[in-house]
Amino acid sequence: MQKMMVSLGERSYPITIAAGLFSDSASYWPLTAGQSVMIVTNETIAPLYLHSVIEQLFTLGIQADSVILPDGEQYKSLTILDKVFTALLEKPHGRDTTLIALGGGVIGDMTGFAAASYQRGVRFIQMPTTLLSQVDSSVGGKTAVNHPLGKNMIGAFYQPTSVVIDLDCLATLPARELSSGLAEVIKYGVILDQVFFEWLEQNIDALRRLDKKALAYCIKRCCELKAEIVAADEREQGQRALLNLGHTFGHAIEAHMGYGNWLHGEAVAAGMVMAARTAEQLGTFSSSLTERLIALLLRAGLPVKGPHQMSAEDYLPHMMRDKKVLSGELRLVLPTDLGQAEVRSGVGHDTVLAAITKC
Amino acid sequence: MQKMMVSLGERSYPITIAAGLFSDSASYWPLTAGQSVMIVTNETIAPLYLHSVIEQLFTLGIQADSVILPDGEQYKSLTILDKVFTALLEKPHGRDTTLIALGGGVIGDMTGFAAASYQRGVRFIQMPTTLLSQVDSSVGGKTAVNHPLGKNMIGAFYQPTSVVIDLDCLATLPARELSSGLAEVIKYGVILDQVFFEWLEQNIDALRRLDKKALAYCIKRCCELKAEIVAADEREQGQRALLNLGHTFGHAIEAHMGYGNWLHGEAVAAGMVMAARTAEQLGTFSSSLTERLIALLLRAGLPVKGPHQMSAEDYLPHMMRDKKVLSGELRLVLPTDLGQAEVRSGVGHDTVLAAITKC
Numbered sequence: 001m002q003k004m005m006v007s008l009g010e011r012s013y014p015i016t017i018a019a020g021l022f023s024d025s026a027s028y029w030p031l032t033a034g035q036s037v038m039i040v041t042n043e044t045i046a047p048l049y050l051h052s053v054i055e056q057l058f059t060l061g062i063q064a065d066s067v068i069l070p071d072g073e074q075y076k077s078l079t080i081l082d083k084v085f086t087a088l089l090e091k092p093h094g095r096d097t098t099l100i101a102l103g104g105g106v107i108g109d110m111t112g113f114a115a116a117s118y119q120r121g122v123r124f125i126q127m128p129t130t131l132l133s134q135v136d137s138s139v140g141g142k143t144a145v146n147h148p149l150g151k152n153m154i155g156a157f158y159q160p161t162s163v164v165i166d167l168d169c170l171a172t173l174p175a176r177e178l179s180s181g182l183a184e185v186i187k188y189g190v191i192l193d194q195v196f197f198e199w200l201e202q203n204i205d206a207l208r209r210l211d212k213k214a215l216a217y218c219i220k221r222c223c224e225l226k227a228e229i230v231a232a233d234e235r236e237q238g239q240r241a242l243l244n245l246g247h248t249f250g251h252a253i254e255a256h257m258g259y260g261n262w263l264h265g266e267a268v269a270a271g272m273v274m275a276a277r278t279a280e281q282l283g284t285f286s287s288s289l290t291e292r293l294i295a296l297l298l299r300a301g302l303p304v305k306g307p308h309q310m311s312a313e314d315y316l317p318h319m320m321r322d323k324k325v326l327s328g329e330l331r332l333v334l335p336t337d338l339g340q341a342e343v344r345s346g347v348g349h350d351t352v353l354a355a356i357t358k359c
Numbered sequence: 360m361q362k363m364m365v366s367l368g369e370r371s372y373p374i375t376i377a378a379g380l381f382s383d384s385a386s387y388w389p390l391t392a393g394q395s396v397m398i399v400t401n402e403t404i405a406p407l408y409l410h411s412v413i414e415q416l417f418t419l420g421i422q423a424d425s426v427i428l429p430d431g432e433q434y435k436s437l438t439i440l441d442k443v444f445t446a447l448l449e450k451p452h453g454r455d456t457t458l459i460a461l462g463g464g465v466i467g468d469m470t471g472f473a474a475a476s477y478q479r480g481v482r483f484i485q486m487p488t489t490l491l492s493q494v495d496s497s498v499g500g501k502t503a504v505n506h507p508l509g510k511n512m513i514g515a516f517y518q519p520t521s522v523v524i525d526l527d528c529l530a531t532l533p534a535r536e537l538s539s540g541l542a543e544v545i546k547y548g549v550i551l552d553q554v555f556f557e558w559l560e561q562n563i564d565a566l567r568r569l570d571k572k573a574l575a576y577c578i579k580r581c582c583e584l585k586a587e588i589v590a591a592d593e594r595e596q597g598q599r600a601l602l603n604l605g606h607t608f609g610h611a612i613e614a615h616m617g618y619g620n621w622l623h624g625e626a627v628a629a630g631m632v633m634a635a636r637t638a639e640q641l642g643t644f645s646s647s648l649t650e651r652l653i654a655l656l657l658r659a660g661l662p663v664k665g666p667h668q669m670s671a672e673d674y675l676p677h678m679m680r681d682k683k684v685l686s687g688e689l690r691l692v693l694p695t696d697l698g699q700a701e702v703r704s705g706v707g708h709d710t711v712l713a714a715i716t717k718c
């Protein structure tokens with residue numbers, strides 16, 4: 001078992017990582033007998049894990065209700081969020097209730113925002129079931145739903161009471177989703193921790209075959225790295241931007257291809273290679289490091305170039321719409337070494353085009 | 360001009376109270392040239408005040424957009440809130456935008472929640488246009504929308520950047536709405552401040568004829584009294600409950616009559632008399648004080664008994680559904696003297712019935 005604290009003063013919370021946690025009654029801290037809980041999950045995850053969670057809560061003498069949402073990013077909306085409020089009010093659940101997010105990042109983001117807003121704030125516990133949500137949304141307190149005019153536009157900064165990561169649930173996660181999570185894992189190595197990058201080079205196969213020890217260490221290390229950045233920059237002004245390595249390129253791929261055709265991590269993987277090539281063009285990153293990055297991504301089952309339907313010119317209009325664009329200037333996160341990155345302003349369009357073409 | 364600070368550490372903010380503030384460019388602090396603003400208002404208020412607000416902002420070099428919502432408590436919903444997000448995203452407004460709530464409590468609550476949630480939090484300025492919203496929602500940071508299954512069930516604690524109270528706008532407020540606000544004003548005197556209660560006995564007529572000096576003092580005193588309670592109890596655990604004097608009875612009236620037929624303050628006025636009579640039954644409040652309360656409420660243009668269609672028995676089922684009911688025990692805020700009140704548990708149903716019958 002791996003355990004760590006995310007330190008945010010009175011909003012600090014523990015992350016616990018191990019196999020079998022969902023069916024371990026100790027995982028449901030700080031819930032106690034007589035309390036009530038609303039489990040929020042989706043149609044895919046409910047048949048797999050809802051039963052064992054409810055069973056544990058029942059054993060603890062906790063009244064557990066559940067609401068099962070449709071599965072998919074397109075349901076991460078205010079309209080579907082309202083179903084959570086309706087479920088809470090039909091019972092009704094009071095201010096002392098606790099929401100449990102049982103699912104990937106979509107369920108985590110929606111449940112977190114529901115918890116932030118229901119009666120102006122109730123407790124919630126994250127039980128992330130995808131690698132991506134385990135290494136990314138567990139830390140940082142970002143919650144949100146999408147609006148037809150923009151992703152994650154409506155939400156709150158709201159911290160969970162506890163995060164419980166059961167490694168066993170990765171067994172049912174589709175391989176593509178696992179690889180997608182590995183893209184974010186590799187990203188942490190590239191921007192923050194050379195030693196961890198090298199550890200990944202040693203252990204990527206173990207991770208893909210779901211070796212528990214490797215997974216537990218890997219997830220914990222990612223959460224630690226993200227926690228450090230978030231603690232320094234809770235409301236996302238400066239350093240936190242480094243977490244967007246590969247994302248400006250990646251968002252262009254996701255937007256151009258239509259959300260959902262390329263998984264987020266797949267787009268980020270290709271985007272990281274593009275960022276690395278851009279840094280090469282600027283003379284701030286060596287091509288031998290790019291080759292190491294490419295090799296690791298490939299072993300993780302990830303793409304290292306964009307979709308063949310997209311020309312280099314297709315990227316720029318999407319990239320210029322990015323939040324990081326300030327008064328028409330392209331700002332990119334670029335690696336400077338393994339374990340180091342910078343935010344670079346005023347990168348020329350030609351440089352970017354040349355870099356994409358090289359991928 | 361009256362000015363005060365609501366002290367909440369780094370979330371402290373000023374309340375400014377005077378005539379003519381909407382058309383005074385100094386009111387729009389901390390906005391500066393080049394910034395963008397979204398004014399949220401409704402169909403009733405827009406033709407009266409929107410123009411002068413936009414004009415001032417224009418003079419300051421601020422880009423002002425506006426969104427005009429339908430008027431009414433029934434539109435204080437997630438669905439209508441989404442119109443605010445759509446308006447923001449259509450432009451689009453970034454994280455550095457500021458929302459302005461131009462209207463009564465409905466607009467204030469919705470705009471505050473929109474500001475709390477848009478891109479996980481942007482600034483907002485309150486420009487409350489009803490007496491009720493000036494003396495009540497200006498302080499406390501409660502924002503919310505209703506759900507079909509419960510009032511104010513979805514929201515956030517979120518503080519404005521500034522509150523600007525233009526006394527002139529009360530000139531267009533329907534007299535019933537003004538009286539409704541006076542019920543909350545009188546409530547502050549009863550629960551917290553005998554001297555203020557006596558000041559109201561002297562000045563109630565001046566307030567009703569919108570004497571600016573009396574209004575400014577009155578609103579400021581109410582905001583101070585509420586600010587003291589809120590500072591001691593921001594997340595509403597203890598003392599803040601006193602602010603609910605008359606509200607448990609009042610909610611029964613509102614619910615039984617259908618929301619909107621009795622205005623909130625009217626129901627609270629009758630409810631305060633019922634609370635006073637209950638305290639009389641318990642021997643903790645003197646009937647001569649109840650008579651003074653009744654006299655003041657009548658002079659404020661408020662009812663002092665419930666609707667004739669309601670029998671005493673009609674109240675209890677609604678009252679038992681109140682949030683303050685703990686495991687079947689009725690908990691009521693009751694006055695103990697002028698300027699003093701207590702939360703009383705286990706008040707017998709017979710006592711309550713007898714008190715209502717006496718009204």
Ligand SMILES: NC(=O)c1ccc[n+]([C@@H]2O[C@H](COP(=O)([O-])OP(=O)(O)OC[C@H]3O[C@@H](n4cnc5c(N)ncnc54)[C@H](O)[C@@H]3O)[C@@H](O)[C@H]2O)c1
Pocket residue numbers: 042044045048071072073076103104105106107109129130132133136137138139140141142143152169170171172173174177264
């Ligand atoms: N809050 C944050 O900090 C943060 C960070 C990163 C991403 N996100 C958000 O997370 C979302 C993406 O998260 P995601 O990649 O987890 O996607 P997801 O939640 O859509 O999950 C991916 C798919 O896997 C299924 N699934 C989940 N767990 C499973 C399991 N154990 N077994 C079988 N199937 C399983 C899901 O039902 C879904 O079909 C996006 O909406 C993104 O905006 C948030």
Ligand SMILES: NC(=O)c1ccc[n+]([C@@H]2O[C@H](COP(=O)([O-])OP(=O)(O)OC[C@H]3O[C@@H](n4cnc5c(N)ncnc54)[C@H](O)[C@@H]3O)[C@@H](O)[C@H]2O)c1
Pocket residue numbers: 401403404407430431432435462463464465466468488489491492495496497498499500501502511528529530531532533536623
């Ligand atoms: N956030 C808080 O702490 C808090 C406190 C008290 C009440 N509230 C909420 O406030 C709402 C009630 O507020 P309200 O009483 O201001 O009601 P309201 O906002 O509905 O306004 C009452 C009516 O007066 C109109 N109006 C407003 N200002 C006017 C003006 N200057 N001239 C002419 N017409 C005007 C409105 O359009 C509306 O028709 C409720 O939803 C309640 O839950 C919130």
Ligand SMILES: [Zn+2]
Pocket residue numbers: 184247264268
């Ligand atoms: Zn990502």
Ligand SMILES: [Zn+2]
Pocket residue numbers: 543606623627
């Ligand atoms: Zn009230």
